[in-house]
Amino acid sequence: MIHWSRVNQLRDEVGAEDFDEVVELFLEEVEEVIDRLRENADLGQLEQDLHFLKGSALSLGFAAFSELCQDGERKSANGQPETVDVPAIVTGFSHSKSLFMAELPEQIRA
Numbered sequence: 001m002i003h004w005s006r007v008n009q010l011r012d013e014v015g016a017e018d019f020d021e022v023v024e025l026f027l028e029e030v031e032e033v034i035d036r037l038r039e040n041a042d043l044g045q046l047e048q049d050l051h052f053l054k055g056s057a058l059s060l061g062f063a064a065f066s067e068l069c070q071d072g073e074r075k076s077a078n079g080q081p082e083t084v085d086v087p088a089i090v091t092g093f094s095h096s097k098s099l100f101m102a103e104l105p106e107q108i109r110a
Contacts, residue, residue, distance in 0.1 A: 002100055004107045006061035011108060019108075023060065027097065030056045034093050041086045047076035050089070057096070065089075065096040 011019045033049050036042075042049075050073035057066035072084040 001063045002103065003061035003063050008108065010059060026056055026060055030093065034090055037086050038090050043081040046081045046084060047073055050076060060100065062096040065092045068092045
């Protein structure tokens with residue numbers, strides 16, 4: 001689920017002319033961490049990675065993905081990083097990004 005009101009708020013904050021660049025930068029940074037998790041999640045770094053992903057997800061309105069990251073961050077903070085469903089987080093990002101990109105043109109205020 002995407003919170004489009006948050007996306008429009010971000011667009012208002014950065015300006016329509018810079019919005020696409022900001023979105024691209026956010027997605028690049030998130031994808032770097034997602035790729036690292038996909039290849040070999042470092043359980044010692046997992047809490048920090050999920051905290052970063054959660055914040056980025058909230059900035060882009062990726063509500064469902066943010067919740068997955070928050071749950072994983074909480075488990076990691078409680079000393080249980082091995083219980084985090086990293087594949088679900090990776091899949092959650094892919095799904096959120098696909099939905100975001102498909103619906104962005106229709107959802108963003110002109």
